Amino acid sequence: MIRVQAEDFDVGAELAALGRGNKKIGAVTSFVGLVRDLSDGSDVAAMTLEHYPGMTEAALRDIEAEARQRWQLEDVLIVHRHGKLEPGDRIVLVAVASSHRGMAFDACHFLIDWLKTKAPFWKLEATSQGERWVEAKSDDDQAAARWAKK
Amino acid sequence: MIRVQAEDFDVGAELAALGRGNKKIGAVTSFVGLVRDLSDGSDVAAMTLEHYPGMTEAALRDIEAEARQRWQLEDVLIVHRHGKLEPGDRIVLVAVASSHRGMAFDACHFLIDWLKTKAPFWKLEATSQGERWVEAKSDDDQAAARWAKK
């Protein structure tokens, strides 16, 4: 399941709902991304996440489908926020439930790596040096490239 | 921080407390291990976790220290239960907070892989064919060996 929302999310409630009652699940992995107060050497006072409504949801659904095709997963959740956030705020939750931990770790890592390069979000940072649009990182391209099909 | 307890844990509360107020944290990863209702082809009605009080805590502290030495982590939590559990029950929580996701994923995966082979817990399963002690898996040895220092 995927969701795009302005509101914060409750990690405990989201993870508890993941595959609830499915006793084939032996492993639940999760990733939470948070706003840091420092970015590329500048203090960050706030961050605004812009996205492309409609395309965002389609892209996240595609990413979930790709993970489910690659691994045997019992449940998948992606929740991504948009709008104005502050340091310490949660940005994104990715969680995976599977029978075994190897798959759950790989799928969770894959989901966030692909999301970074394939979902239409853009970050605007308010720093002590003014506003600036975050630039895409080559690290993120490399992280996503790890998952390219051979 | 490490804890060994009979009681269940609240994943949301544990993750929220991890590095609370530390705005250098950009990534929180977690793993929750659950009792499955099927193990090596047999229905599992219950599982009892025995451990070695005193040694367990020492082993978990060593595992946490090893992870903190290998990666720059802002916070680490391991909570492991003992006693009688049923399918669907949580067994273990491993969570890591770090500035960046790569480290957080690696450290979390490392912690559970090492815990499996280095912390003194033993699982007794009650199955439809009677009680049996779970045998150590070569998969787990291989997973731990991945993290051996070169």
Added chain:
Amino acid sequence: MKLNLVYFAWLKQSIGMGSEAVDTPANVATVNQLRDWLRSKGGGHGEAFGKDAVLRAAVNKAIVSDDHALQDGDEVAFFPPFTGG
């Protein structure tokens, strides 16, 4: 042909609007040609599309390559590489 254009991030700020409806001349058949035509308009468009910066495009909310053929009524979006997550 008639197109609905959508802009995001610094491109939106540079052009000064998030979306606009345009009617393109006959020589605009692909995403690349649309980009050239927008740059040739000058002003905010000229500046935004004249920059030496990576821009990606989506047609009807799916990523496309520069030689993608446009159709009347398409929603065409231009934006820098994604930075979510």
Added chain:
Amino acid sequence: MKLNLVYFAWLKQSIGMGSEAVDTPANVATVNQLRDWLRSKGGGHGEAFGKDAVLRAAVNKAIVSDDHALQDGDEVAFFPPFTGG
């Protein structure tokens, strides 16, 4: 020497107790020699330590190798490989 022995998992069930205090003969100086002496006692001990199964040992709650030298008052634990997590 005087040792406090601790058993876990199937070993505990097989021997029929979780711990016991023993006073070993002079020829028991290492973990390996302690294991041999316990097997030689027969009964539950003989069966448990006679099995062709991997057993590990810890002295004073730290994993040790088979040639580890024991000291008077040590807590020595025997158990199968761990299966937690």
